[in-house]
Amino acid sequence: MSYDERAxxxxxxxxxxxxxxxxxxxxxxxxxxxxxxxxEPQLALALVEVRYETGAHDLYQLLVSHREGEPxxxxxxxxxxxxxxxxxxxxxxxTVQSGEGAVxxxxxxxxxxxxxxxxxxxxxxxxxxxxxxxxxxLILKAFRRLxxxxxxxxxxxxxxxxxxxxxxxxxxGWYAYTGGPLNATxxxxxxxxxxxxxxxxxxxxxxxxxxxxxxxxxxRLGEVTGELHTALGSEPNDPAxxxxxxxxxxxxxxxATVDEEIANVFLSLPEGDERIEPIAGRGxxxxxxxxxxxxxxxxxxxxxxxxxxxxxxxxxxxxDWTIIDFEGEPARSLAERRRKRSxxxxxxxxxxxxxxxxIAAGLLRGADVPDDWEPRAxxxxxxxxxxxxxxxLLPNGPVGIERLLTVFELEKAVYELRYELDNRPDWVxxxxxxxxxxxxxxxxAP
Amino acid sequence: MSEQWFxxxxxxxxxxxxxxxxxxxxxxxNGDGSGDFRGLIExxxxxxxxxxxxxxxxxxxPSPLRDGGYDISDFFSIHPDYGTVEDFREFVEQSHQRGIRxxxxxxxxxxxxxxxxxxxxxxxPTGPKGxxxxxxxxxxxxxxxxxxxxxxxxxxxxFDPVRGQYYWHRFFHHQPDLNYANPExxxxxxxxxxxxxxxxxxxxxxxxxxxxxEAEGTNCENLPRTHEYxxxxxxxxxxxxxxxxxxAEANQWPADVVxxxxxxxxxxxHMAFHFPVMPRMFMSVRREDATPIYEILDLxxxxxxNCQWGLFLRNHDELTLEMVTDEERxxxxxxxxxDPRMKINLGIRRRLAPLLDxxxxxxxxxxxxxxxxxxxxxxYYGDEIMMGDNVYxxxxxxxxxxxxWTGDRNAGFSRADWAQLYLQPLMDPVYGYQAVxxxxxxxxxxxxxRWLHLFIALRKEHPVFGLGSYEPLRxxxxxxxAHIRRFEEDIVLCVHNLANxxxxxxxxxxxxxxxxxxxxxxxxxxxxxxxxxxxxxLAPRGxxxxxxxxxxx
Numbered sequence: 001m002s003y004d005e006r007a008x009x010x011x012x013x014x015x016x017x018x019x020x021x022x023x024x025x026x027x028x029x030x031x032x033x034x035x036x037x038x039x040e041p042q043l044a045l046a047l048v049e050v051r052y053e054t055g056a057h058d059l060y061q062l063l064v065s066h067r068e069g070e071p072x073x074x075x076x077x078x079x080x081x082x083x084x085x086x087x088x089x090x091x092x093x094x095t096v097q098s099g100e101g102a103v104x105x106x107x108x109x110x111x112x113x114x115x116x117x118x119x120x121x122x123x124x125x126x127x128x129x130x131x132x133x134x135x136x137x138l139i140l141k142a143f144r145r146l147x148x149x150x151x152x153x154x155x156x157x158x159x160x161x162x163x164x165x166x167x168x169x170x171x172x173g174w175y176a177y178t179g180g181p182l183n184a185t186x187x188x189x190x191x192x193x194x195x196x197x198x199x200x201x202x203x204x205x206x207x208x209x210x211x212x213x214x215x216x217x218x219x220r221l222g223e224v225t226g227e228l229h230t231a232l233g234s235e236p237n238d239p240a241x242x243x244x245x246x247x248x249x250x251x252x253x254x255x256a257t258v259d260e261e262i263a264n265v266f267l268s269l270p271e272g273d274e275r276i277e278p279i280a281g282r283g284x285x286x287x288x289x290x291x292x293x294x295x296x297x298x299x300x301x302x303x304x305x306x307x308x309x310x311x312x313x314x315x316x317x318x319x320d321w322t323i324i325d326f327e328g329e330p331a332r333s334l335a336e337r338r339r340k341r342s343x344x345x346x347x348x349x350x351x352x353x354x355x356x357x358x359i360a361a362g363l364l365r366g367a368d369v370p371d372d373w374e375p376r377a378x379x380x381x382x383x384x385x386x387x388x389x390x391x392x393l394l395p396n397g398p399v400g401i402e403r404l405l406t407v408f409e410l411e412k413a414v415y416e417l418r419y420e421l422d423n424r425p426d427w428v429x430x431x432x433x434x435x436x437x438x439x440x441x442x443x444x445a446p
Numbered sequence: 447m448s449e450q451w452f453x454x455x456x457x458x459x460x461x462x463x464x465x466x467x468x469x470x471x472x473x474x475x476n477g478d479g480s481g482d483f484r485g486l487i488e489x490x491x492x493x494x495x496x497x498x499x500x501x502x503x504x505x506x507x508p509s510p511l512r513d514g515g516y517d518i519s520d521f522f523s524i525h526p527d528y529g530t531v532e533d534f535r536e537f538v539e540q541s542h543q544r545g546i547r548x549x550x551x552x553x554x555x556x557x558x559x560x561x562x563x564x565x566x567x568x569x570x571p572t573g574p575k576g577x578x579x580x581x582x583x584x585x586x587x588x589x590x591x592x593x594x595x596x597x598x599x600x601x602x603x604x605f606d607p608v609r610g611q612y613y614w615h616r617f618f619h620h621q622p623d624l625n626y627a628n629p630e631x632x633x634x635x636x637x638x639x640x641x642x643x644x645x646x647x648x649x650x651x652x653x654x655x656x657x658x659x660e661a662e663g664t665n666c667e668n669l670p671r672t673h674e675y676x677x678x679x680x681x682x683x684x685x686x687x688x689x690x691x692x693x694a695e696a697n698q699w700p701a702d703v704v705x706x707x708x709x710x711x712x713x714x715x716h717m718a719f720h721f722p723v724m725p726r727m728f729m730s731v732r733r734e735d736a737t738p739i740y741e742i743l744d745l746x747x748x749x750x751x752n753c754q755w756g757l758f759l760r761n762h763d764e765l766t767l768e769m770v771t772d773e774e775r776x777x778x779x780x781x782x783x784x785d786p787r788m789k790i791n792l793g794i795r796r797r798l799a800p801l802l803d804x805x806x807x808x809x810x811x812x813x814x815x816x817x818x819x820x821x822x823x824x825x826y827y828g829d830e831i832m833m834g835d836n837v838y839x840x841x842x843x844x845x846x847x848x849x850x851w852t853g854d855r856n857a858g859f860s861r862a863d864w865a866q867l868y869l870q871p872l873m874d875p876v877y878g879y880q881a882v883x884x885x886x887x888x889x890x891x892x893x894x895x896r897w898l899h900l901f902i903a904l905r906k907e908h909p910v911f912g913l914g915s916y917e918p919l920r921x922x923x924x925x926x927x928a929h930i931r932r933f934e935e936d937i938v939l940c941v942h943n944l945a946n947x948x949x950x951x952x953x954x955x956x957x958x959x960x961x962x963x964x965x966x967x968x969x970x971x972x973x974x975x976x977x978x979x980x981x982x983x984l985a986p987r988g989x990x991x992x993x994x995x996x997x998x999x
Contacts, residue, residue, distance in 0.1 A: 056454065056455075057454070247488050247489065247491065247492070248851055248852045248854070248858050248885060249492055249851060249852070249858075249884050249885045249888055250491070252884070252885045252886075252888030252889050253491060253492060253495050253888060255888060255889050256495070256888045256889070256896060256899070257495065259891055260896075260899075260900065263891075267968075267969065268969075287891065291889070291891075294889065295889075333543075335543035335544075336543075
């Protein structure tokens with residue numbers, strides 16, 4: 001099969017999952033391809049290298065269908081039923097040779113869904129880095145931008161599925177490329193979570209109709225999060241998961257990083273904007289708080305964590321929470337996403353998500369959010385979390401936990417401040433409120 | 447198959463910040479009192495935070511350590527104190543994951559006298575290795591070659607009672623020179639390069655390259671055949687290993703050093719150290735006069751576009767004074783080595799901070815000048831926290847004491863017993879680890895470490911410092927070192943006050959009429975440039991870096 005370079009460039013650069021929107025593309029070519037289905041319509045998997053004018057390059061996975069010799073680059077989304085081909089290849093554990101290597105399909109032993117008929121296939125609204133095809137009971141996720149190494153989503157789901165962790169969508173199988181250009185995870189197959197509502201929508205709906213409803217479930221979300229961390233920190237013999245004791249200077253590095261980011265953001269705060277008036281000119285106070293928070297104290301263990309944890313990564317289904325999307329922050333490199341970190345980073349992410357929900361409910365749904373909703377949601381979540389998490393993963397004692405958690409929340413709020421100033425000025429009040437609260441509260445004493 | 451962590455970039459080294467590490471002194475991962483690769487891996491997060499692009503490792507090979515490891519006894523292995531080849535591979539992998547490249551010292555000129563090749567050569571003169579070293583019946587050949595280690599060696603020849611002949615050595619007598627006239631030696635050393643490149647290393651700092659070949663009637667330095675061999679090594683690297691770098695250590699005058707870039711073709715070494723500019727920076731600060739810096743840069747020829755100077759303030763060796771006049775050397779000794787213990791060979795064995803009397807302003811100023819010059823800066827471990835030295839230790843050990851991580855036991859360097867440490871960390875009240883350590887400086891926003899971190903980030907934001915032109919301004923006030931760096935649309939004005947008093951300076955900036963200087967650290971805009979001389983006032987040892995912007999921006 002041959003591909004027209006111009007058509008490749010035109011197609012790839014227009015996709016949502018195309019990551020380099022601001023870069024000039026110099027070349028595109030198919031580095032390797034494998035035929036997955038030989039009957040009409042044929043299905044081929046192609047690894048497409050996009051070269052930029054700067055000399056850098058990225059690699060993308062395309063699933064191309066062929067009807068009467070005409071390639072349709074958008075094969076998978078054009079005809080989602082072709083995804084059945086991938087699922088049945090996993091079921092039979094196929095290895096398909098390509099020019100430069102092979103595409104290997106795997107399934108987990110005893111994954112019941114694989115044996116069943118696949119229902120209607122439909123494309124789920126595309127996310128930034130992947131394309132998802134849902135069947136009745138299964139969901140296939142194809143990673144588009146490829147990086148060398150195992151994808152953390154596969155790695156974590158396998159780990160959790162092997163241990164029968166109940167609050168994830170169980171992994172059914174995966175497929176991966178091994179060959180000259182690189183070794184990379186191409187996609188995964190998971191159980192489809194039925195009757196689910198995502199946590200963000202749930203919180204916003206609740207805030208509009210019945211704020212207490214979410215609060216009751218926040219504690220359970222905390223428990224599930226604690227159980228998740230306990231499970232992820234439970235394997236001392238697997239180097240990819242064994243909890244690590246951070247170096248002596250880890251807290252110092254964190255302090256320096258956050259401190260410089262605060263200094264930087266406050267250096268460029270716009271003047272005369274009343275939305276940021278509560279914190280304007282108070283950068284030094286924030287830095288002083290940070291110093292008090294990081295003066296002494298322990299930081300617990302570093303473990304594999306979710307890495308991009310917020311309400312949008314949770315589903316409420318049939319009276320319990322399911323945690324999804326273990327890819328980590330898509331903007332970071334794969335190696336960075338696989339690095340071990342304090343589990344309190346995930347906790348801070350969820351707490352910031354509560355703050356966003358409480359204000360977004362007003363902005364988006366016109367809800368009148370009770371003042372004590374966010375503090376109560378936090379309290380519920382933290383109570384649940386501390387009841388189930390393995391305490392040896394955390395700093396020593398409740399004060400130590402609170403201090404480190406506050407540092408992570410501050411780090412996120414400072415990041416949000418910059419992001420909202422640049423992208424969504426209407427939302428800037430959310431991080432401003434968090435930073436203001438920090439300045440005006442006394443740091444917990446050591 | 448190796449993972450690819452970096453975007454293809456054959457010019458990366460031109461914008462990089464290098465960081466030189468003495469493995470033994472960095473961090474002890476296994477608690478035996480010596481630093482090692484496992485320990486180094488634990489500290490990569492710190493180096494990533496600091497902004498290091500490339501680590502330069504001092505020699506890591508098996509060695510009797512009579513010259514800090516520059517006496518190699520096996521080119522294909524790792525010194526057992528530091529770990530294994532597998533540890534090294536893991537270290538390179540972990541570095542790459544953090545966007546940090548790794549180059550290592552490699553001594554091509556000589557081996558340890560303990561190396562099995564030398565033992566075979568001296569015991570079996572007619573055997574396969576009989577001709578791998580430079581042997582002679584007399585000590586008379588090559589009389590025009592200078593003796594480098596003046597303090598310890600009387601001649602470049604030493605008699606070997608076993609073989610009954612003299613062998614040639616440009617450094618210590620226990621470091622016999624390899625005989626590059628022998629094609630087997632040439633090929634074997636290329637195999638050494640390939641071995642480490644296959645393990646993922648990003649290049650080499652080639653130690654003592656000017657001395658590979660000898661020829662009667664010459665000073666046996668920088669000979670044409672030496673250059674031919676290096677070009678061959680470069681071709682080998684280019685053919686199979688993209689984006690790697692060869693960095694030449696040739697302590698020579700700039701006009702001779704540029705030969706190592708390959709005579710204008712850029713087909714020999716990618717980088718070479720600029721030795722002579724270093725003592726002149728120290729001289730300028732002490733004399734409060736920019737002339738020595740301007741002069742040495744005037745004497746520095748242009749280099750090919752794909753090459754770069756390596757610039758440094760201090761390193762693991764003495765502050766070398768080979769490339770200065772006798773008069774200048776006397777001046778440097780008088781100013782910087784008041785205690786005779788501080789002198790060694792033709793140099794001064796002190797760290798940066800003690801050389802400058804621990805003067806924060808002077809240390810920052812020298813970093814500013816270093817970072818502003820055309821070249822890639824090479825930092826020496828410990829200097830980022832203003833670590834001190836111990837002149838009472840022998841040879842150059844005084845500048846190789848353990849990295850001071852924390853104020854805890856053993857400076858946080860090792861969990862071994864104090865007495866077990868390869869060298870004890872500094873404990874004096876000024877430079878001791880309780881006062882000077884990474885952890886304390888990380889937490890202190892005004893510390894030198896925190897300042898340097900921001901300064902490294904600033905330099906890296908502007909490729910002009912690595913890639914741009916150098917245009918000296920030479921204002922009338924001789925105490926000011928001012929110059930323009932320019933790369934494409936990015937124009938930077940650097941003004942440094944070498945005096946220990948406030949200074950005013952008028953700069954002729956008519957070429958930039960209408961542009962507005964923006965100070966780069968605080969982003970403050972200064973008055974626009976006009977037809978008249980541009981007046982600046984600088985604090986004692988102060989400096990400004992400005993980005994020149996169009997007024998409308």
